[in-house]
Amino acid sequence: MGVSLVTLVAFVAISACALAGGLLIRELVFGTRAAGGPAVGRLRRVPDVFDQPLAQTFFGRIDQGFDRLVLESGTDLLPTTTFLIMLAGALLAGGIGYLATDEPLYGIMGGIVGLSVPFVALVFARNRRMRAIREQLPLVLDIIARATRAGQSVEQAISLVAQEAGGALGPEFRKCEQQLQMGRAFDRVLKSLAARVRIVEMRIFATTLIVQRQSGGPLSETLERMASVIRDRITAARQIRASTGAGRMSTLVVAAVSPLAYLFVFMFQRSHLDILFQDPVGRTLLMMAVLLEIAGLIWVFTLLKREE
Structure with missing residues (x-):
């Protein structure tokens, strides 16, 4: 990996982290002061996404859905601030994975993990609040x-x-x-x-x-x-x-076996995984395994949600 690429990745990551940190400090400091103001000021400051009609475009609906998720989770952060924090986490985790392994795939996987963890935390916070x-x-x-x-x-x-x-x-x-x-x-x-x-x-x-x-x-x-x-x-x-507690626990155990086994082999027997990245068939099988794992988790959690 060249020095220029490392410099570019570090610059983007530091800039995103600095921007997200600045917006977070602004919300925690100045947002708290504004909350003590008159009722009119507070109402004008609240985003109006809940009163807006449904967007007609696909990306507009995604934007509205993310805004709803952030506001329904009960957090004091604005959706823009939350997105920048997620982006900074993705850049940081992806940069660490790329610099540690010198493999672009691990950088992409780290970025996905860094982006997914805050999103999952928002979903859990929203469900707990509801x-x-x-x-x-x-x-x-x-x-x-x-x-x-x-x-x-x-x-x-x-x-x-x-x-x-x-x-x-x-x-x-x-x-x-x-x-x-x-x-x-x-x-x-x-x-x-x-x-x-x-x-x-x-x-x-x-x-x-x-x-x-x-x-x-x-x-x-x-x-x-x-x-x-x-x-x-x-x-x-x-x-x-x-009554479904045992099934839920079994689902969590089964879902965690594959990622934990992959992490164990990656840390202690990494040579066994080279074929998954160097051989075209191995890459295809790895991608299919990831997709099937995600599809299985979505299916199981959908069934459990319907039981509620």
């Missing part, structure tokens, strides 16, 4: 039901939840309260809430309040029944997760 919201929603419904039974309006009940509720749903209802105070339409506020929190229970809750506002009806009893149904769904989901 699970916490689903478990907290029955309590919120009970608060709104008691408030409306006591004679308060739905807007006053939402303000009460914004003040009393903590956890993951507290900021969402505070955002609804701020939007209502700024004069936004009631149905649009609830549709925005359902778009930010993409779970079935929240869509049903938003639709219930919108229909009740238009046609009337016993809102307190409806919300209490809804809270009871959601608690039953959560209990059933926990029972399913407990």
